[in-house]
Amino acid sequence: xxxxxxxxxxxxxxxxxxxxxxxxxxxxxxxxxxxxxxxxxxxxxxxxxxxxxxxxxxxxxxxxxxxxxxxxxxxxxxxxxxxxxxxxxxxxxxxxxxxxxxxxxxxxxxxxxxxxxxxxxxxxxxxxxxxxxxxxxxxxxxxxxxxxxxxxxxxxxxxxxxxxxxxxxxxxxxxxxxxxxxxxxxxxxxxxxxxxxxxxxxxxxxxxxxxxxxxxxxxxxxxxxxxxxxxxxxxxxxxxxxxxxxxxxxxxxxxxxxxxxxxxxxxxxxxxxxxxxxxxxxxxxxxxxxxxxxxxxxxxxxxxxxxxxxxxxxxxxxxxxxxxxxxxxxxxxxxxxxxxxxxxxxxxxxxxxxxxxxxxxxxxxxxxxxxxxxxxxxxxxxxxxxx
Amino acid sequence: xxxxxxxxxxxxxxxxxxxxxxxxxxxxxxxxxxxxxxxxxxxxxxxxxxxxxxxxxxxxxxxxxxxxxxxxxxxxxxxxxxxxxxxxxxxxxxxxxxxxxxxxxxxxxxxxxxxxxxxxxxxxxxxxxxxxx
Numbered sequence: 339x340x341x342x343x344x345x346x347x348x349x350x351x352x353x354x355x356x357x358x359x360x361x362x363x364x365x366x367x368x369x370x371x372x373x374x375x376x377x378x379x380x381x382x383x384x385x386x387x388x389x390x391x392x393x394x395x396x397x398x399x400x401x402x403x404x405x406x407x408x409x410x411x412x413x414x415x416x417x418x419x420x421x422x423x424x425x426x427x428x429x430x431x432x433x434x435x436x437x438x439x440x441x442x443x444x445x446x447x448x449x450x451x452x453x454x455x456x457x458x459x460x461x462x463x464x465x466x467x468x469x470x471x472x473x474x475x476x477x478x479x480x481x482x483x484x485x486x487x488x489x490x491x492x493x494x495x496x497x498x499x500x501x502x503x504x505x506x507x508x509x510x511x512x513x514x515x516x517x518x519x520x521x522x523x524x525x526x527x528x529x530x531x532x533x534x535x536x537x538x539x540x541x542x543x544x545x546x547x548x549x550x551x552x553x554x555x556x557x558x559x560x561x562x563x564x565x566x567x568x569x570x571x572x573x574x575x576x577x578x579x580x581x582x583x584x585x586x587x588x589x590x591x592x593x594x595x596x597x598x599x600x601x602x603x604x605x606x607x608x609x610x611x612x613x614x615x616x617x618x619x620x621x622x623x624x625x626x627x628x629x630x631x632x633x634x635x636x637x638x639x640x641x642x643x644x645x646x647x648x649x650x651x652x653x654x655x656x657x658x659x660x661x662x663x664x665x666x667x668x669x670x671x672x673x674x675x676x677x678x679x680x681x682x683x684x685x686x687x688x689x690x691x692x693x694x695x696x697x698x699x700x701x702x703x704x705x706x707x708x709x710x711x712x713x714x715x716x717x718x719x720x721x722x723x724x725x
Numbered sequence: 726x727x728x729x730x731x732x733x734x735x736x737x738x739x740x741x742x743x744x745x746x747x748x749x750x751x752x753x754x755x756x757x758x759x760x761x762x763x764x765x766x767x768x769x770x771x772x773x774x775x776x777x778x779x780x781x782x783x784x785x786x787x788x789x790x791x792x793x794x795x796x797x798x799x800x801x802x803x804x805x806x807x808x809x810x811x812x813x814x815x816x817x818x819x820x821x822x823x824x825x826x827x828x829x830x831x832x833x834x835x836x837x838x839x840x841x842x843x844x845x846x847x848x849x850x851x852x853x854x855x856x857x858x
């Protein structure tokens with residue numbers, strides 16, 4: 339006999355909450371409404387059996403014996419697990435960091451502290467006239483973003499959808515899958531994003547445009563009552579991490595209409611980690627990467643991250659010299675080199691918890707199958723207790 | 726000897742590697758990042774058609790990418806888009822082998838300067854890249 343449940347997908351920071359999962363004999367048989375990544379995530383949730391008690395004891399031992407441990411990752415785990423990880427860092431008096439500042443500079447802190455105006459994806463669906471994908475490729479990283487929120491849907495005040503009510507543009511250094519779907523594509527040379535911002539605000543204030551494309555784009559900005567920039571890591575690189583320039587540009591746009599920015603974060607709960615650190619009044623002290631490079635860490639607790647695949651080799655090779663504990667549902671190059679691997683369940687599939695969408699809206703992740711695979715939260719709680 | 730072997734090697738060309746997201750590789754990563762399928766989707770560089778013609782690289786041919794940070798052998802694939810002088814690679818242990826860390830900003834680059842040449846053996850295995858050189 340099969341049952342059908344509606345689940346929330348932790349495949350990316352859209353946290354799609356309309357996933358239809360068909361379960362038969364405690365196995366997921368079919369997945370509906372999900373993107374390619376979401377479907378793969380639900381259909382491949384399978385974990386090897388191992389001695390959990392022994393693994394947790396070993397993790398506690400490694401952390402107790404370490405002189406300068408650090409905690410890293412945490413963008414792909416639940417809010418509950420992030421809170422416990424923060425407590426472990428306090429207990430150990432050690433560094434804790436995710437990828438947010440590495441990939442997006444100070445952008446998330448500026449958004450969370452309201453120095454850059456932001457809105458929810460529901461506001462976007464209901465009101466946005468113009469969606470600007472700047473250095474972000476939603477079609478590859480958050481595949482249902484355009485269909486659920488930013489371009490195709492009919493929102494409360496946008497009943498005519500993308501055909502008449504909405505304009506979408508991709509600004510990038512290459513024609514990405516998102517650029518192919520958007521109405522317009524504006525190619526920017528690497529590092530020329532600040533100059534493009536100058537030119538756009540210049541045209542809006544009456545200066546002659548450098549191209550027809552820019553004139554058209556500027557006219558769309560002028561017409562818009564409500565616009566959103568979906569900022570990706572490409573924009574942060576293009577600005578050479580100059581957040582003052584971005585703040586200046588956003589203020590300039592807001593002279594012509596309501597303009598907001600939503601960071602297109604990659605980890606499904608990166609926004610959650612930044613918010614949890616803010617709520618715990620905890621600032622990231624030092625840099626995990628710098629400490630790794632300088633030999634300032636002798637043990638790393640890595641949760642839901644794969645630094646061997648995400649960091650340049652000059653940094654990741656340093657992980658081979660220190661004790662590493664990896665908590666992750668899957669096998670990765672980092673689990674391959676780890677001293678200790680603790681395989682956990684996937685939130686929203688095997689385990690429960692909550693997470694924050696890219697726009698800061700919190701969602702509950704309800705497990706859709708019953709398995710005895712431990713959650714990140716359960717493993718971290720036991721490690722905290724053991725310490 | 727080293728000079729002679731260098732002379733008989735395929736010619737090298739400058740290339741910029743742009744790290745881009747790929748939904749197919751990302752979906753495969755849900756099954757883990759060690760499998761052959763994940764390797765096939767990660768150990769790949771998408772090249773401009775005109776560049777491939779100029780560099781005598783055929784679709785599906787193995788190519789060597791290298792710079793001062795390391796060397797990898799990946800599969801060269803023909804891109805549907807025009808991006809002269811730029812190769813597109815998904816984020817993975819492969820692209821990170823060529824990336825350098827910007828110590829001043831603390832950023833990991835999206836664009837990497839490297840060199841490319843035809844051939845040089847089998848595609849580098851993921852487990853091989855996990856070992857310390």
